[in-house]
Structure formats: structure tokens, C-alpha cells
Amino acid sequence: MATQDWSRSELGPQDGWPHALRLVLDVMLNTPLPMLLMWGRQQIMLFNQAYASSAGSANATAPGGATPTVPPSAWSWNPQAIERAWNGQSLVFPRQPLKLWRDGRMAETNFDLHYTPVRDASGAVAGILCTLAPASAPPLSTAAANDGQLRILVVEDNQDAQYLVCEMLRAFGHEVSAVADGEAALEVLAGASYDVLFSDVSLPGMSGVELGRQALQRQPQLRVVFASGYSESLTAHLDFPAVSMQKPYDIEQLQRVLNSLR
Incomplete structure (x- = not known):
């Protein structure tokens, strides 16, 4: 840290910095992954050279230090x-697309975003460290990797529709479980790992979109597929990766979607 230029920083003299700030800056400045720290509710921003080079604006110069x-x-x-x-929650958002200014234009790049609360001596959250890791490829389960079989959790409150989609998925050779609402799906996901969450968007209680969001927090490797009889506008602006299918769909469309997940 002694080699950095802190003259532009809004943090004040270094001898007045709390220990937590010194520690997280030492980690951040010596890490090759892009990292940025927001310190305090006034959101003073600090970052390492990796962030300045790959995700910062054209005039971003590490270590930053201004709001x-x-x-x-x-x-x-x-x-x-x-x-x-x-x-106080530590959060991970896999394969999140971010719009960045690069080479004179706006470009979209995927990252795995990790948010880590940084606590002061009293235990209160004093800042948040964000790490931008290269976007991970969704891994298949061991069974899927070996023989193409997927473990699929179907969430559909219409019993006839649930029966039909489960029978189609089993005909493809996949292992299928089914529940009728989002709350039940989260209980199932708490006790078992799945490759695919196949959910209706409109469910009783928790919506399919909120289910997908919470399911990915619990099992980041999940691929999420939504099926809906409504307009795709319901899933057009999601903050997590998902595939959408318009109801009604046929067996060939379902097969193509599953093949795209491999």
C-alpha cells in the first residue's frame, strides 16, 4: 500500500484508517482478479489495477478513492x-452480464460477481468488497457428464401440465422430480442437487422468477428454464441467466432447449 498514490483519496491520512480497511486494501491490491471496494455509506470507491484495466472507465487509475x-x-x-x-450477506451471482465502456463503445461482458461485507471492529458492515471473476461454465452433474442424463426439478401447479412435461422429460432419459409451488421447490433444493430447474412463471405464492433467483443462490450450477403462457416480457429483464419457453410447446422444442443446456 505504501507504493500507491493516495493523494486523491477521500479516506484521509492513512494513520487514521481502521484495521479492516488496511487489511482489505492489502488483499485487494495484491490480487490479480478485478476487485473494487465501496467504503462507507458515502460509497468511496477503491480498486486494484486489474479492475482499472478490465472493467474500469478509460480514466480509471488505481487505487481510486473518490465517491x-x-x-x-x-x-x-x-x-x-x-x-x-x-x-451483512455474502452473495454470489454467477455469469452476470455487465455493460462496460471499452474501446470507445459500450460492451457486455459476463462475470461471476462475489460481494463480501467488510466489518469494522464493532462488527458493523463498513464496506463491501466486490470481486469480478471470469464467468464460470455451468457444470453438469456426474451423471449428466457420463451419459447425458440430467436431474431436473419441475415446478408446475397445473397437474395435467406437470404430468405431461415430466413424462416427456423421462422419455428423454432424464431423472425428474416435480412439485407444485416455489416454496416446495426450495425445500427440495435444500436437500438435493439438480442440473435444471424447469418452472412455470406464474405460480401460487412465490413467482417462478423469484424461485429462480433464490434457487441460483442455493445452487449456482443450476440451469433455469421458464415456461409461460404469457408474454415473454415477464422474463425479458432478469438479473440472472435463464432460458424462456412460450407455452404451448411441443416435444421437439423441449428437446432443443435441453440440448442447448449441455
Whole structure:
């Protein structure tokens, strides 16, 4: 840290910094992955050279240290998630697309985003460290990798529709479980690992979209497929990766979607 230029920083003299800030900055500045730290509710932003090079704006110079006029995309893409981090939750968002300014234009790049609350001596959250890791490829389960079989959890409240899609999936050779609502699906996911969550969007109680969001937090390797009889506008602006199918669909369409997940 002694080699960094802190003259532009809004943190004040280094001898007044808390131990937690010194520790997380030492880790961040010596890590090859892009990292940025938001310190305090005034959101002073600090970052390492990897972030400045790969995800920062054209004039971003490590280590930063000012409150940005426009928050970076890693900070602004999901305010609700950031607020949860301020409340003390460690969060992971796999394969999250971020819009970054590169080579004179806006480009979209996928990252695995890790948000880690940084606590002060009293235990209160004083800042949030964000790590932007290369986007991971969704892994298949051992069974799927060996013979193409997928473990699929179907969530459909219409019993006739549930029966039909389960029979089609079993005819393809997949292992299938089924429940009628999102709350029951989360209970199943708490006790077993799945490759695919196949859910209706409109469910009693928790919506299919909220189910998909919570399911990915519990099992980040899941591939999520939504089926809906409504307009795709319900799933057009998701904050997590998913595939959408319009009802009614036929067996060939279902097979093509499953093949695209491999």
C-alpha cells in the first residue's frame, strides 16, 4: 500500500484508517482478479489495477478513492442485492452480464460477481468488497457428464401440465422430480442437487422468477428454464441467466432447449 498514490483519496491520512480497511486494501491490491471496494455509506470507491484495466472507465487509475458521480456497473446493476450485502450477506451471482465502456463503445461482458461485507471492529458492515471473476461454465452433474442424463426439478401447479412435461422429460432419459409451488421447490433444493430447474412463471405464492433467483443462490450450477403462457416480457429483464419457453410447446422444442443446456 505504501507504493500507491493516495493523494486523491477521500479516506484521509492513512494513520487514521481502521484495521479492516488496511487489511482489505492489502488483499485487494495484491490480487490479480478485478476487485473494487465501496467504503462507507458515502460509497468511496477503491480498486486494484486489474479492475482499472478490465472493467474500469478509460480514466480509471488505481487505487481510486473518490465517491463516483456515476456508480460502476458492478455496483449499480442490482441495488437490492447491494443492500443485502450492506445488511451483512455474502452473495454470489454467477455469469452476470455487465455493460462496460471499452474501446470507445459500450460492451457486455459476463462475470461471476462475489460481494463480501467488510466489518469494522464493532462488527458493523463498513464496506463491501466486490470481486469480478471470469464467468464460470455451468457444470453438469456426474451423471449428466457420463451419459447425458440430467436431474431436473419441475415446478408446475397445473397437474395435467406437470404430468405431461415430466413424462416427456423421462422419455428423454432424464431423472425428474416435480412439485407444485416455489416454496416446495426450495425445500427440495435444500436437500438435493439438480442440473435444471424447469418452472412455470406464474405460480401460487412465490413467482417462478423469484424461485429462480433464490434457487441460483442455493445452487449456482443450476440451469433455469421458464415456461409461460404469457408474454415473454415477464422474463425479458432478469438479473440472472435463464432460458424462456412460450407455452404451448411441443416435444421437439423441449428437446432443443435441453440440448442447448449441455
